[in-house]
Amino acid sequence: MLDLVYQKILKPIFFCFDPEFIHDFTMSSFLYLKPIYPLINLGFSHPDLQVKLAGKSLTSPIGLASGFDKNALYLDSIKALGFAFEEIGSVTRYPSIGNPKPRLFRLIEDEGLINRMGLNNLGIESISQRLLMSKHNFPYGINIAKTNNLAQPIDNEIEDILASFNYVKDLQCLYIAINLSCPNTKSGIIQEGKLINDLLKEIQQANSNNLPIFLKLSPDTSPDLVETFVDLGIRYNVQGYICGNTSVSRINLKTNSSLLTRYGNGGLSGKPIKQANLNLVRSVYKLKLADQEIIGCGGIFTGSDVFQYLIAGANVVQAYTGxxxxxxxxxxxxxxxxxxxxxxxxxxxxxxxxxxxxxxxFSDFP
Ligand SMILES: Cc1cc2nc3c(=O)[nH]c(=O)nc-3n(C[C@H](O)[C@H](O)[C@H](O)COP(=O)(O)O)c2cc1C
Incomplete structure (x- = not known):
């Protein structure tokens, strides 16, 4: 019933408005239903769906991807929507307003989105404080990235990311993800093995509570660099890899090219990136150590998509556009x-x- 109402009534109305406005409007309106969240129960549990990530048990393999709840405002709502965990962020050392609006677009024919949000968030200090004070027991990871301050660019990215890590390293979180792959900032995707090497060395030295670390990779990264990142992940004992982020590619889209030109730069998400991100999972699975883990992400809309990611090597998955x-x-x-x-x-x-x-x-599992 709720599904029908969303597909036939709410979605057509929502899709008439700016996507970022609707995101903020629906999520803040949903907060008013908080007293009745326990009654809503949109979750679905079964012993066969249970899975472990970073040593902790989750009720199902489906989590919410980074970017949806950048400021850790909606953990109770995300739990009420039936997700087993969420990834907060990306959060940066300093607050950032991100890129100028509009910066989020729907590709309806392709069931995708293009975003160039540019890491808008309230900054690690206020977000870590909020998490410290909150009393919920919903599992969450925190995604940290280099500050995207357009007015005052950051010179030392290692120092910047490390400072964020120091704010969160004592929190009771499931994991910390390091976003190596944001296409929407001035510095863009980190493409240098040396930088990751130095960053991971510093992070692991500071990691006194042995928090599990995940590296978020891009489907646009060359196979050689993926291999370098996984080698570094093994050297510095990271828990795993998130495969992966949005893509700057625009190939094989149904959306007409003049609309794409009007929307401009940004990371593509949703159905059009599923195959590339699934391929990334398969490649990383072959390179990683057996006890390292993969969080699959990209174009997950249905249970069949989740299944494909799992059999390709993901331990759990995340979704946003779906x-x-x-x-x-x-x-x-x-x-x-x-x-x-x-x-x-x-x-x-x-x-x-x-x-x-x-x-x-895949054809063995139709
Ligand atoms: C509007 C929007 C904002 C995003 N912001 C972030 C972010 O801040 N950090 C990050 O690591 N990924 C971010 N992502 C990428 C998602 O976490 C995810 O990797 C990507 O969208 C692919 O999954 P999907 O196809 O299910 O959306 C963002 C995605 C969208 C659509």
Whole structure:
């Protein structure tokens, strides 16, 4: 019923307005329903869906990706929407207003988005303070990135990211993600192995609580550089990799080219990037150590997408654009379908992770 209302009534209305305005409007309106969140229960749980990430048990493999709750305002709402965890951020050392608006666009025909938000957030000091004071027990990771301050560019990115890390290293979080792959800032995607080497060395020296570290990679990174990043991840004992971020590519889109030109630069997300990000998962799975983990992300709309990511090697997945197009029933529908697929092949989430690498292909799991 709620699904029908979203698809037939709410979505057509929402899609008449600016996407960033609608995001802020719906999320802040949803906060008014907080007293009845326990009654809403949009989650779906089953023992076969349970999975571990960074040593902690999650009720399902579906989390919310970075960028949706940049300032850690909506953890209770995200839990009410049935997600098993969320990634806060990206958060930066200094507050940033991000790039000029408009900076978020829908590619409706492609079921995608283009964004050049530019890491707008309230800064690590106020966000870590908020997390410290909050009392919820919803699992969250924190994604940290280099400050994107257009007026006063940061010279020393290692110092900048390390300062953010020092603010969060004592929090009870699931993991810290380091965003190496934001295409929407002046410095763009980090393309240098040396920089990552020096950054990870400093971070692990400061990591007195042994917080699990994940590196967020880009589908646009060359295979050689992906190999370098994974080698460095192994050398510095990171927990895993997030595969991956948005893409600057515009190939094979149905949206007409004049509209794309009007929207301009930005990271593409949603259905058009699914294949590239799935390929990134497959490549990283072959390079990483067996006990390192992968968080798959990119174009996940359905339980079949989640299943494909799991068998390609992801331990869990995250979504952002899928929630916008599928609406509030997104996690419930996806988990339901995922469970059906797991039952069909006599698997659980844990047993399905990476089985494609045991000599199978996607066509073996129609
Ligand atoms: C509006 C928007 C803002 C985003 N902001 C961030 C961000 O701040 N940090 C980050 O690591 N990824 C960010 N992302 C990327 C998402 O976390 C995710 O990696 C990407 O959108 C692919 O997943 P999807 O196809 O499910 O959206 C953003 C994505 C969107 C659509």
């Amino acid at each position: 929630l916008i197009y599928q609406g509030p029933m997104f996690t419930q529908k996806a988990n339901h379908k995922l469970l059906k697929l797991l039952n069909k092949y006599d698997l659980t989430v844990e047993k399905s992770i990476g089985i494609l690498h045991d000599g199978f292909s």
